[in-house]
Amino acid sequence: MTQATAEGSADERLARRDPLRRLLVRPEFGALIGAVALFVLFSVTADAFLQTSSFSNVLYSASTFGIMAVGVSLLMIGGEFDLSAGVMVISSALVASLVSFQLTLNVWAGVAISLVVTLALGVLNGVLYVWTRLPSFIVTLATFLMLAGANLGVTKAVTGNVASDSIGDMDGFQSAKGLFASEVGIGGVNVKVTVFWWIGFTAVATWILLRTRAGNWIFAVGGNADSARAVGVPVARTKIALFAGVAFCAWFSGMHLLFAFPAIQSGEGIGNEFFYIICAVIGGCLLTGGYGSAIGAAIGAFIYGMVNQGIVYAGWNPDWFRFFLGAALLAATVLNHVVRRRAER
Amino acid sequence: MTALVKLTGVGKGYGSVIALRDVSLEVGAGEVVCVLGDNGAGKSTLIKIVAGLHRHDTGTYEVDGRPVAFASPRDALDLGIATVYQDLAVVPLMPVWRNFFLGSEKRKGLGRLDVDLMRRTTRDELLAMGIDLRDVDQPIGTLSGGERQCVAIARAVYFGAKVLVLDEPTAALGVKQAGVVLRYIVQARERGLGVVFITHNPHHAYPVGDRFLILNRGRPIGYHAKDEITREELTALMAGGAELEQLAHELQATGTTAAARELNEDARELGITDDD
Amino acid sequence: MRTPTTRGRLLTLTTAALALTAALAGCSSSGGKKAEESTSPAGGGGPRLKIAMVTHSGAGDTFWDIVQKGAKAAAAKDNVQFLYSANPDGGQQAQLVQAAIDQKVDGIVVTLAKPDALKDVLAKAAAAKIPVVSINSGADASARLGALAHFGQDESVAGEAAGQQLAKIGAKKALCVVHEQGNVGLEARCAGAKKTFGGSMQNLYVTGTDMPQVKSAVTAKLQADKGIDGVLTLGAPFAATAVQSAKEAGSTAKIGTFDMNKDLIASIKDGSIQFAVDQQPYLQGYEAVDGLWLYRNNGNVLGGGRPVLTGPAIVTKDNADQIAPFAERGTR
Numbered sequence: 001m002t003q004a005t006a007e008g009s010a011d012e013r014l015a016r017r018d019p020l021r022r023l024l025v026r027p028e029f030g031a032l033i034g035a036v037a038l039f040v041l042f043s044v045t046a047d048a049f050l051q052t053s054s055f056s057n058v059l060y061s062a063s064t065f066g067i068m069a070v071g072v073s074l075l076m077i078g079g080e081f082d083l084s085a086g087v088m089v090i091s092s093a094l095v096a097s098l099v100s101f102q103l104t105l106n107v108w109a110g111v112a113i114s115l116v117v118t119l120a121l122g123v124l125n126g127v128l129y130v131w132t133r134l135p136s137f138i139v140t141l142a143t144f145l146m147l148a149g150a151n152l153g154v155t156k157a158v159t160g161n162v163a164s165d166s167i168g169d170m171d172g173f174q175s176a177k178g179l180f181a182s183e184v185g186i187g188g189v190n191v192k193v194t195v196f197w198w199i200g201f202t203a204v205a206t207w208i209l210l211r212t213r214a215g216n217w218i219f220a221v222g223g224n225a226d227s228a229r230a231v232g233v234p235v236a237r238t239k240i241a242l243f244a245g246v247a248f249c250a251w252f253s254g255m256h257l258l259f260a261f262p263a264i265q266s267g268e269g270i271g272n273e274f275f276y277i278i279c280a281v282i283g284g285c286l287l288t289g290g291y292g293s294a295i296g297a298a299i300g301a302f303i304y305g306m307v308n309q310g311i312v313y314a315g316w317n318p319d320w321f322r323f324f325l326g327a328a329l330l331a332a333t334v335l336n337h338v339v340r341r342r343a344e345r
Numbered sequence: 346m347t348a349l350v351k352l353t354g355v356g357k358g359y360g361s362v363i364a365l366r367d368v369s370l371e372v373g374a375g376e377v378v379c380v381l382g383d384n385g386a387g388k389s390t391l392i393k394i395v396a397g398l399h400r401h402d403t404g405t406y407e408v409d410g411r412p413v414a415f416a417s418p419r420d421a422l423d424l425g426i427a428t429v430y431q432d433l434a435v436v437p438l439m440p441v442w443r444n445f446f447l448g449s450e451k452r453k454g455l456g457r458l459d460v461d462l463m464r465r466t467t468r469d470e471l472l473a474m475g476i477d478l479r480d481v482d483q484p485i486g487t488l489s490g491g492e493r494q495c496v497a498i499a500r501a502v503y504f505g506a507k508v509l510v511l512d513e514p515t516a517a518l519g520v521k522q523a524g525v526v527l528r529y530i531v532q533a534r535e536r537g538l539g540v541v542f543i544t545h546n547p548h549h550a551y552p553v554g555d556r557f558l559i560l561n562r563g564r565p566i567g568y569h570a571k572d573e574i575t576r577e578e579l580t581a582l583m584a585g586g587a588e589l590e591q592l593a594h595e596l597q598a599t600g601t602t603a604a605a606r607e608l609n610e611d612a613r614e615l616g617i618t619d620d621d
Numbered sequence: 622m623r624t625p626t627t628r629g630r631l632l633t634l635t636t637a638a639l640a641l642t643a644a645l646a647g648c649s650s651s652g653g654k655k656a657e658e659s660t661s662p663a664g665g666g667g668p669r670l671k672i673a674m675v676t677h678s679g680a681g682d683t684f685w686d687i688v689q690k691g692a693k694a695a696a697a698k699d700n701v702q703f704l705y706s707a708n709p710d711g712g713q714q715a716q717l718v719q720a721a722i723d724q725k726v727d728g729i730v731v732t733l734a735k736p737d738a739l740k741d742v743l744a745k746a747a748a749a750k751i752p753v754v755s756i757n758s759g760a761d762a763s764a765r766l767g768a769l770a771h772f773g774q775d776e777s778v779a780g781e782a783a784g785q786q787l788a789k790i791g792a793k794k795a796l797c798v799v800h801e802q803g804n805v806g807l808e809a810r811c812a813g814a815k816k817t818f819g820g821s822m823q824n825l826y827v828t829g830t831d832m833p834q835v836k837s838a839v840t841a842k843l844q845a846d847k848g849i850d851g852v853l854t855l856g857a858p859f860a861a862t863a864v865q866s867a868k869e870a871g872s873t874a875k876i877g878t879f880d881m882n883k884d885l886i887a888s889i890k891d892g893s894i895q896f897a898v899d900q901q902p903y904l905q906g907y908e909a910v911d912g913l914w915l916y917r918n919n920g921n922v923l924g925g926g927r928p929v930l931t932g933p934a935i936v937t938k939d940n941a942d943q944i945a946p947f948a949e950r951g952t953r
Binding site: 046047048049051053054057058060061064148149152156160161162163166190256257260261262263265266267268269270271272305308309312313315322 | 679680682683685686802825826830831832833834836837838840841842844845846858861862865869870871882884951
């Protein structure tokens with residue numbers, strides 16, 4: 001009877017050895033197909049889309065989502081959500097700005113303090129989640145609301161206005177801008193530095209996921225936390241670290257905002273958390289955790305940026321802008337799903 | 346030879362409820378001890394004591410001849426007592442080799458995982474136990490239930506288990522799948538491990554077991570070596586144990602001993618006719 | 622070097638807060654915060670009024686911050702206790718108005734972005750004999766819903782002014798950047814601008830809460846259509862972003878905007894932004910509170926039943942210097 005079992009699974013195994021099929025079952029493959037399809041669509045319908053400068057702009061748009069999507073996708077693979085991510089970006093930028101301006105410090109000091117504060121917020125999310133044992137959806141919804149309120153309240157209390165003061169003329173601004181918001185000329189095209197950070201973060205996250213013990217633990221706590229705990233994986237620590245990872249990305253995005261735009265409006269950022277999650281989901285992350293990839297999230301962000309700007313390049317009727325956006329996202333996600341299912345069959 | 350694990354007169358109560366009473370058990374290297382019993386017989390309490398999840402109240406628990414009182418499953422694991430739970434075995438979406446090494450990953454410099462070593466080891470370890478997986482990268486969820494149990498068992502063996510405690514590894518499996526697991530239990534025994542095999546199925550227990558402990562309502566109702574008992578007797582004992590419980594209820598309900606005796610007879614007959 | 626000062630201020634604040642708490646705990650009927658407020662230099666010296674302002678503002682909007690500052694200035698002058706609340710949702714704004722009625726305020730200031738949602742609750746205010754003035758949006762619905770007066774900018778008129786300015790700076794093909802799709806006021810601005818502009822004008826919709834996306838969308842549009850030589854944004858922060866976008870796209874488009882803030886003044890001075898159409902939100906808040914106070918104390922009504930326009934006031938390089946200090950203060 002054991003013989004029969006071996007034979008029964010032999011067919012499956014043969015199919016799995018096919019390298020093409022192996023590519024097809026990768027979490028990011030569906031998103032890749034979707035990205036190519038959208039790219040072709042916009043290349044055909046929008047004349048300006050294929051210019052290198054346009055492509056650079058699309059990449060920039062994608063990178064601002066993509067950097068966040070890195071942290072968010074890791075967290076989602078670990079089985080959790082962070083609804084406070086969008087607002088945390090603004091909190092981070094406001095902290096750096098307010099600290100630097102109010103205390104007349106070198107901008108870098110504000111940047112460093114902001115990093116500490118933002119990471120603490122991420123750890124707080126994680127610790128609250130672990131302590132309360134409530135779904136992260138609820139916990140981070142609470143911190144989302146609190147942060148949104150604090151952004152406004154603190155800014156108003158400190159500056160008397162609802163936007164941060166410009167720190168553009170302060171010490172360290174130019175060098176910080178170089179790190180967070182500069183441009184790099186490549187072949188006559190200026191590419192935003194965020195694009196390179198985005199690629200870099202994605203590469204690091206991919207390495208962590210696939211080639212380190214931490215990555216193994218991330219998949220495990222998202223896939224089956226009880227099993228992971230039973231074999232000695234520190235589940236709570238891993239989850240807290242993942243929330244801190246999102247916070248780190250939020251800090252970086254916040255620094256980009258701070259150095260790319262003259263002032264931070266304290267009410268910004270609300271709603272973006274969903275776009276980060278959408279990027280991760282388009283890229284193949286399961287909403288239930290345990291499955292996905294950072295590369296997929298990067299492709300998801302690329303799709304999102306491409307749709308966002310492609311509609312403008314194509315000059316489609318602006319009244320329907322959001323409709324097109326929604327339809328394109330739906331198409332990409334469905335395609336992703338169909339491809340994966342066919343491949344798994 | 347000293348027994349790897351030896352329980353003598355072990356008992357455990359939860360508040361006023363006595364879950365386990367006066368249980369003795371001995372597992373040596375290369376031995377399989379089967380613990381049989383119906384639901385509520387005390388099997389899971391026994392397993393929790395052996396695994397270090399709960400501490401026993403009475404009696405002694407010895408490992409390698411030394412009395413122990415574990416504070417956590419980690420302590421038990423450190424002494425080579427590994428427990429494979431029925432549901433807590435694996436993370437379904439993760440590749441086989443990642444599951445195999447989960448929590449005890451092999452690393453080379455700079456925190457990098459030694460992926461090749463782990464892949465190879467997984468393949469070899471499974472092969473040594475008779476499971477031929479050519480692709481250890483497939484999600485473990487795509488394996489059959491029996492194969493999954495086997496991976497979990499092989500993992501425990503690889504990481505130095507001397508005694509395997511298997512909690513109903515065949516319960517949710519079909520006949521063929523259960524066969525895979527049973528064969529694996531034999532493999533483990535041949536490698537010199539002690540095995541505590543918890544099951545409610547005498548047909549699974551009899552072919553692989555060296556000794557059989559039958560529990561009923563927290564008490565041992567039989568502890569036999571294989572040559573002292575036949576499969577039929579074992580089955581009857583199991584079924585009888587189950588029926589005894591029913592009998593007790595009936596007695597309470599009717600208060601007539603005559604009827605109870607009749608029921609008892611019926612139960613015995615049923616138990617035996619059930620067998621073949 | 623500001624550290625000690627800030628710390629000192631914090632200490633003072635804490636002390637004040639503690640003192641206040643102590644006073645409240647003792648249930649003092651004189652002195653404390655109330656006394657402090659009543660001794661403020663009241664303009665009319667009439668009885669202390671309580672006036673509520675309920676707007677459709679979202680959180681953290683500079684514009685509404687300035688409206689409040691104007692209202693508070695008038696409140697301080699007129700010896701008015703000023704209450705502010707806001708919700709962008711029409712139904713919830715109505716609930717806030719109801720709350721003000723329940724508090725038996727002496728006057729209500731509302732925005733009529735969603736006039737139908739507020740119709741019933743304003744009828745209740747009338748029944749409770751609470752005078753209402755409207756500000757900002759809803760000029761045409763104001764009188765119909767029983768408001769005494771309306772202080773605001775007619776968005777179409779303001780748009781027309783912006784269109785004229787765009788034509789004046791020599792633009793032929795312009796872009797109107799709408800940062801909140803479906804906002805009637807913003808649409809009216811673009812429509813008004815289109816009317817007087819003369820050249821061709823199209824709308825671009827962007828997500829106002831995400832600045833990088835605003836930037837890339839405007840960049841994309843300018844890259845896609847090199848003929849665009851004028852950009853009109855409908856809020857001050859977006860103008861600064863449009864300047865970056867134009868630079869990035871290699872476009873020479875000139876940029877004008879609605880609304881003001883202090884950074885914008887600097888940009889107008891250095892010529893990167895050509896003009897701003899200011900609807901003077903400070904005036905809206907100030908006049909509304911002052912108008913209610915005048916009505917209560919002297920029976921005056923401003924505007925003769927027609928909207929009182931607080932804008933457009935055009936800010937260009939020519940008058941930027943004059944306005945700069947006020948913008949720096951956060952009241953322009």
